Amino acid sequence: MSMDNLKISPALEKYMTKEYRDLVERGPYGKQKKVSEMGTFKEIIEEHPMCAGCAMTLFIRLTMIGLPNPEHTILVGTAGCGRLALSQTSIPFIYGNYGDTNAVASGLKRGLEMRFPEQPKDVVVMAGDGGLADIGFSTVLHSWFRKEKFTTIMLDNEVYGNTGGQESGMTQRGAILKMAPKGKKYEKMDMLGLAKTANVPYIVRMTVTNPTRVASVVRKAVLIAREIGPTFIQAYTSCNIEYAIPTPKVIDDAKSLEAERYGFQEFISDEAKAFLESIEPKKAKATKSTEA
């Protein structure tokens, strides 16, 4: 929860694992690491038990690079594939009951604001499409309507991958899955539209095809959530097991889907835009000059 908590007490140093000592000495804390520097610093996530070639893991790995202050962040998640990697991070992770992620995060964020008025603490909800769009649907929408200041990230693999391939609200119409052999009968839920209706100030739909963009979007979403209001990222993170995608083709699949129906979309409110420019004035000027 802060850099002091992460540091090892000198008397206990010899008992700590090599991985933890490496993390404190050569981790990303206190320096905003770039995606291009990956492989040269110790990452926040350790080894995890997720499937080989999982796009969700790649997205979570990039998310951790994007977090502006990992030492002042708390993750909230729920049942699903994502928690297998999220629980291996050196960030406090709250494993909520199915359906209450955003309710837990609301209370947590309010409590942290009261307890630490000087230091901004970030709360990031990361759960699957089942956890947020189906079972946690009501708490997600209500947290948006209440303008709770935290980030919600949906890892949309369009299936209940952890329990054997049932259809979810976010599954495409007509998709045939192990537990939906006749194909899904209903349309994919329009979570972006719902977020717009709730006036969420920063909404993004994206895939993992551009690592730098993933990190920068997560950074922006967390920064906006500190000051303006709720932010929402919907990321396509394919399930290569349930959709039978050969692992070398995972990125190709994400690219083809991006071209077909999952293109990058970013909605940002004027207030949020002005806030981003106020904290990063140099960068905003630089992009303007290149555009001109």
Next chain:
Amino acid sequence: MYLVAHVDTSICSETACKLCTQFCPETNTILYDNDKKTAFVAVDRCKACEICVSICDTMAKHHAIKMIMISDLENPFEMSKAGFNPAKWKELPETVVLEKVAK
């Protein structure tokens, strides 16, 4: 026996694309040595998904990464033994592909 990704350092050191380090889903598995200017693989973390191979072949077009049997590598880098310490990487013995495979 099982396959792991192996980076041909002679090809990789001539480029600086670093794409494989960004697209690998495993953390600290494809590492980048700033002194030797090359990527290399921690074999004990590699799950052999071949994403790096397809990235290197189709996106970067360098063809520097191949899947190789773990038993055909001599002195592979293992994260669990060496830990993450870039300052000590140059002291480690170089990874060699046994000759029967190289030919």
